[in-house]
Amino acid sequence: MTVGPVPFMALAAILFAIGLFGALSKKSAVMVLMSLELMTNAVNLNLVAVSRFVTPESMAGQFTAAFVMVVAAAEIGLGLALVLALYRKRRTVELDHIDELKG
Amino acid sequence: MPEQVALVPFLILAIATLGGGVMVVLSRNVVHAAFWLLEVMMAVAGLFMLLSAGFLALVQVMVYAGAVSVLVLFTVMLTLRRREDAIRSLDLSWSAAGIALAVLVAAAAAIASFTPTLPAAPVVTPGVEAFGRALFTSWALPFEISSVILLVALVGAVWWAGGGEK
Known part of the structure; x- marks a missing residue:
């Protein structure tokens, strides 16, 4: 019994939707960042799966996934640093309480 | 390198990934959600192994399971004043669910119309x-x-x- 690319793409789509739902509905900044990581993982899974089944020799999807990982790592590091800076200023990580553009 | 992707490991890892993803969103406790996120990362690393992307699986374990989840846990614990602050309301909104469902339906339509030009087997990755x-x-x-x-x-x-x- 073997599987093709379509089950992997469906799995990645469902994981992306779960992450999108979390990123849009959560009110804690840390939970939003965690949901964004779920979405990034779904994208990586899709890239690797399609690359594995369609162009296995060139590995283009694997390289793209590796660079997506770099950007995601930078994003989560900066995002959490921003959360810490906001917490030090405002004593909260609730996104509903951080609604002013003034510093 | 395996030439085919077996069904049973895929099903196990898919259930682990999706169950963990749902638990990340549905956990009331932020620390529990962070650990469920760690579980999802490990399951995705297993899926990378299944897709014969061994190096990416290693990087996934090192970067996500090793670094990102520790970073998330540090931030959670630094921004909590009391232990009880980790327990939150679920924050589920219908409009967000609607948007996510619309994206899912669009992706499903795109996948359904996807006809890959698969290379002639056997494939050596x-x-x-x-x-x-x-x-x-x-x-x-x-x-x-x-x-x-x-x-x-x-x-x-x-x-x-x-x-x-x-």
């Missing part, structure tokens, strides 16, 4: 050695750019999170 050789030859420029991105992110994160002079 290149291993880690070929990956590294290509990374430092034809993908060398993106590799260097990503190192600059990481440096900028490092300096920016220290600048934001430190801010000692205030």
